[in-house]
Amino acid sequence: MKTDQLISALVADRPADGYTLDRRLRLALLAGGLISLGLFWIFLRPRPDLVPALATWRFDFKILLMMLTAVLAFGFCRAMARPIASPHHARRLLLPAAALLAAIAVELLTIPSALWATRLVGSNSLVCLSAIPFLSLAPLTAVLAILRRGAPRSPALCGVAAGALAAACGATLYAFHCFDDSPLFVLTWYGLAAAIVISIGAIAGHRLLRW
Amino acid sequence: MYPSHDLSVLMRLSRGGDEGAYRLLLGHVASWLRGVAQRGLARVGLNAEDGEDIVQETLLAMHLKRDTWDETQPLEPWLRAIAHHKMVDHLRRRGFRVMVDIDDLADLPAPSPGPEAGASVDTRKMLSCLPARQRQIVEAISIEGYSARDVGERLGMSEGSVRVALHRALKILATAYRREQP
Numbered sequence: 140m141k142t143d144q145l146i147s148a149l150v151a152d153r154p155a156d157g158y159t160l161d162r163r164l165r166l167a168l169l170a171g172g173l174i175s176l177g178l179f180w181i182f183l184r185p186r187p188d189l190v191p192a193l194a195t196w197r198f199d200f201k202i203l204l205m206m207l208t209a210v211l212a213f214g215f216c217r218a219m220a221r222p223i224a225s226p227h228h229a230r231r232l233l234l235p236a237a238a239l240l241a242a243i244a245v246e247l248l249t250i251p252s253a254l255w256a257t258r259l260v261g262s263n264s265l266v267c268l269s270a271i272p273f274l275s276l277a278p279l280t281a282v283l284a285i286l287r288r289g290a291p292r293s294p295a296l297c298g299v300a301a302g303a304l305a306a307a308c309g310a311t312l313y314a315f316h317c318f319d320d321s322p323l324f325v326l327t328w329y330g331l332a333a334a335i336v337i338s339i340g341a342i343a344g345h346r347l348l349r350w
Numbered sequence: 351m352y353p354s355h356d357l358s359v360l361m362r363l364s365r366g367g368d369e370g371a372y373r374l375l376l377g378h379v380a381s382w383l384r385g386v387a388q389r390g391l392a393r394v395g396l397n398a399e400d401g402e403d404i405v406q407e408t409l410l411a412m413h414l415k416r417d418t419w420d421e422t423q424p425l426e427p428w429l430r431a432i433a434h435h436k437m438v439d440h441l442r443r444r445g446f447r448v449m450v451d452i453d454d455l456a457d458l459p460a461p462s463p464g465p466e467a468g469a470s471v472d473t474r475k476m477l478s479c480l481p482a483r484q485r486q487i488v489e490a491i492s493i494e495g496y497s498a499r500d501v502g503e504r505l506g507m508s509e510g511s512v513r514v515a516l517h518r519a520l521k522i523l524a525t526a527y528r529r530e531q532p
Binding site for chain 1: 380411420432488520
């Protein structure tokens, strides 16, 4: 086949729909998120004292932090699906990290040091470590499936971004169930759980997102 | 009739369904890629004739990944990034761990026609990896120059299913290129 002939085949191949990668990514995330929401409702449910918890800054901060991370991770993921690198999207994720460190500083200043260890260990750490990856699986699968349409400069890094996005979604849901609101707990156990999901994303990305 | 030097405009027109603009764009890109590929191969001491495989593989990737171009940005950096990725990938498959010089990719677009377009032996081999019906469709459209509608009439399929089969075939071809171990 000559190149001109290949071009004829390419010209004849018109896209069936006008969906952009961006829109597909949103729809995939919505679908994955709904599956996780269903699983959350079946297995975990929101904590019984949700209403009083909403009146505490620690709980609200935890929820807002997860949501902010999810929004920024979406931008990161979208950028990493393109062949041209734009590192400023990764840097934006430093914003929730900085907010978490500031909250930890407040926590350390406002509670007696004898309570630090109790707050850090919490009451739910193993549930947290398994529930966040569990709730992240559907969004991760859906997002990776769409990212196969992408052209990532680095497939592994794109997988990292997908993992971060999925982990933020899973953690947002789990945060409504979790009784441990201390930023010390969030950094340690949410962080570890996210690291598990991000590692899975990196490995899957390296294998699945090459093009 | 087209502002032929503005590749971004041509790509936008193509996205709107302008086949003439897309053909012109792919032609420009192919002749630019030909130069890039031949220089890249010559640098590592490979036969420049193999360059046409890289040209075709890169055109396929560009086509299948065209959704990843952000319309608010110029097309050229995106094209260079795709070409760079495919060039590095191709050389790596052949056992070369070389950095492809970005400057080599800088002279886009090539205003004058590049070296003569050759046939690519490998693509013929690759076409044989397609299921029979898909191969028939690709050959009828590319080599014999039929339109999707004509092919549909000949094979007793709707134009839509011809296009679906063509798209699947192009994806299989792109995968076959990536798995190729020369």
